[in-house]
Amino acid sequence: MIFTASVSAILVNIPQKQAAYNASKAALVHLAKSLAVEWTEFARVNCVSPGFVETDILSIHPEEWRNKWFDMIPGARMAKAAELKSVSISKQRVWKTRADDFTLGVCLSGIRCLL
Numbered sequence: 001m002i003f004t005a006s007v008s009a010i011l012v013n014i015p016q017k018q019a020a021y022n023a024s025k026a027a028l029v030h031l032a033k034s035l036a037v038e039w040t041e042f043a044r045v046n047c048v049s050p051g052f053v054e055t056d057i058l059s060i061h062p063e064e065w066r067n068k069w070f071d072m073i074p075g076a077r078m079a080k081a082a083e084l085k086s087v088s089i090s091k092q093r094v095w096k097t098r099a100d101d102f103t104l105g106v107c108l109s110g111i112r113c114l115l
Contacts, residue, residue, distance in 0.1 A: 001035070001043055002046055002047060002048060003029075003046075003047035003048070004084070005028040005032070005047050005049040006021075006049055006050065007049050008021060008049075009025035009026040009029040009049055010049070014068065015064075016065060052070075053079045053080070053084055054078040054081070055081060058078075
């Protein structure tokens with residue numbers, strides 16, 4: 001099982017205020033980690049926490065915000081939805097193998113800033 005959370009689980013987004021969104025994503029990451037421990041007998045649980053993904057919904061936000069977000073991305077581009085899909089599919093293949101039994105509760109993050 002692979003949950004999709006958000007890099008917002010570990011970072012405070014600016015300039016927008018979205019404490020509820022960040023808290024819900026942090027809860028999802030912790031749920032994945034908890035289930036990974038509790039379900040070891042029958043499931044592998046991990047999660048993916050992408051950074052900003054280029055989608056149509058971004059256009060509803062002020063351009064000033066979008067420029068701020070873009071400036072914080074080390075690779076100078078947002079992820080494409082297809083890239084997120086390919087990460088989930090490839091990780092699902094790896095995480096489902098018997099050779100990878102110790103990979104539990106991992107959260108693969110798309111960190112937007114290197115500090």
